[in-house]
Amino acid sequence: MSVARWAMQLPSRCPAPSPLNPRNNSGDQATSPAITASETPSPATDEAAEQVAQELASLRNKYSSKYTMFSYSELARITSNFSPDRIIGKGGASEVYKGCCDDGKEVAVKVLKSSDKVMEELVSEMEIVSSVRHGNAMLLTGFCLDGGGGAAKIMLVYDYMARGSLEEILHGEKEGKDLFGWPERFKVAAGVARALVYLHGGDGDGRPVIHRDVKSSNILVSEDFQPKLCDFGLALWAAEAASPVTGDDVAGTFGFVAAAASSHLLEEFKYLAPEYFMHGKVSDKIDVYAFGVVLLELVSGRKPVSSGGGKGKESLVMWANTIIQRGKLTDLVDPSLPTDGSGVAGEVERMTLAAALCIRRSSQRRPSIANVLKLLDGDGDAVRWARSQAGLSAGDDTDDGDGASPEKKDIQSYINLALLDVIDDSASVSSGGGDFTAANVSLEEYMKGRWSRSSSFD
Numbered sequence: 001m002s003v004a005r006w007a008m009q010l011p012s013r014c015p016a017p018s019p020l021n022p023r024n025n026s027g028d029q030a031t032s033p034a035i036t037a038s039e040t041p042s043p044a045t046d047e048a049a050e051q052v053a054q055e056l057a058s059l060r061n062k063y064s065s066k067y068t069m070f071s072y073s074e075l076a077r078i079t080s081n082f083s084p085d086r087i088i089g090k091g092g093a094s095e096v097y098k099g100c101c102d103d104g105k106e107v108a109v110k111v112l113k114s115s116d117k118v119m120e121e122l123v124s125e126m127e128i129v130s131s132v133r134h135g136n137a138m139l140l141t142g143f144c145l146d147g148g149g150g151a152a153k154i155m156l157v158y159d160y161m162a163r164g165s166l167e168e169i170l171h172g173e174k175e176g177k178d179l180f181g182w183p184e185r186f187k188v189a190a191g192v193a194r195a196l197v198y199l200h201g202g203d204g205d206g207r208p209v210i211h212r213d214v215k216s217s218n219i220l221v222s223e224d225f226q227p228k229l230c231d232f233g234l235a236l237w238a239a240e241a242a243s244p245v246t247g248d249d250v251a252g253t254f255g256f257v258a259a260a261a262s263s264h265l266l267e268e269f270k271y272l273a274p275e276y277f278m279h280g281k282v283s284d285k286i287d288v289y290a291f292g293v294v295l296l297e298l299v300s301g302r303k304p305v306s307s308g309g310g311k312g313k314e315s316l317v318m319w320a321n322t323i324i325q326r327g328k329l330t331d332l333v334d335p336s337l338p339t340d341g342s343g344v345a346g347e348v349e350r351m352t353l354a355a356a357l358c359i360r361r362s363s364q365r366r367p368s369i370a371n372v373l374k375l376l377d378g379d380g381d382a383v384r385w386a387r388s389q390a391g392l393s394a395g396d397d398t399d400d401g402d403g404a405s406p407e408k409k410d411i412q413s414y415i416n417l418a419l420l421d422v423i424d425d426s427a428s429v430s431s432g433g434g435d436f437t438a439a440n441v442s443l444e445e446y447m448k449g450r451w452s453r454s455s456s457f458d
Contacts, residue, residue: 052152055119056145063130068142072153075099075109075144082111088164089217093121093233098160106160107141121233122154128235129156131206136195138220138230161220161228166294169221171303182337184225185298186347186376189354191227192219193373196291199229200284200369201238208238210282214290215271216297216304241282270304270317275363285363288372292358296320299351301334317359324356329390332356350376353386371443385443 060069078099079086088108089096097109112118129140142157163169166188169180192214201208212234220228273289275281293304296316304316323331329352339345354375360366367375374382 052119056152059123059126060145063126063143066130067140070142070144070157072144072146075155079109091231093118108158108160110156110158112154118154124236125232128209129232134195134198136191136227136229137198138228158230162223163221165217166219166221166227167216170216170297170301182339182344182348186351187225188219188221188227189295189298189351190376192229192291192294193369193376195229196287196369197373200287209235210238210241210284211235211287212282214287214294216294219294238284270315273363274361283363284369285366288358288366288369291369292355293317295351295355295358296332299332299334299348299355301336320355320359327390329353329356346378350378350383353390357386357389367443382443
């Protein structure tokens with residue numbers, strides 16, 4: 001089976017037929033955001049519902065002393081009975097509503113949709129989120145886990161972020177977009193990098209985590225433009241990354257369906273590292289790649305994929321790679337934002353360099369997120385090393401001329417780009433016709449060279 005056909009057949013992460021929610025199986029709209037039991041339950045349904053109730057009770061006992069416990073009726077009240085007008089976000093397996101508590105505090109209520117894997121993902125998400133303690137990661141405030149009465153109501157409660165997501169700020173109609181200049185963009189970039197350094201274990205605090213869903217819609221922004229990385233529904237412990245990843249896992253939040261040539265699929269596609277998409281290989285470098293796409297959004301102001309950008313500009317990554325190949329990194333920068341001002345030009349340059357390094361096709365050739373943060377923070381050696389890498393080839397953006405629709409061409413182009421890299425991800429840097437020149441060394445190798453030269457007694 002071709003890679004393209006495999007991608008087209010990847011399953012959706014939207015609610016799948018489940019004995020816990022027969023109404024959704026038939027296509028009828030549920031009366032409430034819960035996993036609803038059948039009106040005439042079968043023994044199998046009874047058993048499944050009882051198992052869910054027991055698992056939810058176990059989670060309540062485990063986390064009730066750590067977080068605020070909300071009742072379903074309380075969350076329904078503060079969200080106007082989960083009114084569609086209160087929806088502030090949607091994912092492959094959840095909807096998020098804005099709520100206002102009696103004390104005036106605004107919260108975001110994440111309602112998990114019904115699926116066969118909902119409990120498995122919930123247990124994993126709560127375990128990981130409960131271990132995260134960082135100023136740039138969204139922390140859990142409370143939850144509602146109610147499995148009684150034949151219906152499972154599963155909701156997570158977080159602080160509400162007034163400015164919404166980075167995606168809305170950059171590409172939507174959010175008010176205050178004109179306030180999102182270079183200092184604010186750099187603040188968001190550095191904050192997300194710090195969150196990822198923490199998750200990947202760079203601070204030496206706790207077990208390393210791979211987020212697996214870094215994208216602009218999962219970066220929330222506070223009133224003072226402090227970013228918060230959110231949605232740990234696909235996150236996993238780094239120690240578990242060696243386990244085989246199935247097609248369902250790769251599909252994840254991207255909601256792949258048979259009609260794979262949709263603009264929604266294309267947009268989500270652009271955050272997937274080639275080795276993850278092609279072979280399900282998971283490492284912290286898939287977060288680095290996705291962060292590179294986010295950096296490109298911040299630097300260029302462009303969407304991950306756009307149908308109105310002209311030939312060769314539909315894909316943000318491919319458009320950027322053609323510019324990087326020519327060594328014209330300044331052409332990546334949003335021309336509508338002036339770069340004059342104290343320190344602005346340096347910050348923009350470092351964001352651009354970091355983006356170019358993060359979206360390298362080979363995972364081994366991408367820097368660690370810790371080194372990306374050093375670069376963003378202006379570490380002299382990191383900046384010099386990054387500059388030495390600038391302008392190196394990053395892949396071809398070719399047209400196969402098969403007459404396919406623009407959407408399908410975009411998918412095939414991305415697949416072609418991915419294939420170029422994952423044939424042998426462990427191959428060493430080659431000379432002559434390879435992607436990178438002899439100057440392509442890691443920051444660690446660069447630093448070793450500088451140390452040996454500076455410490456020589458000859």
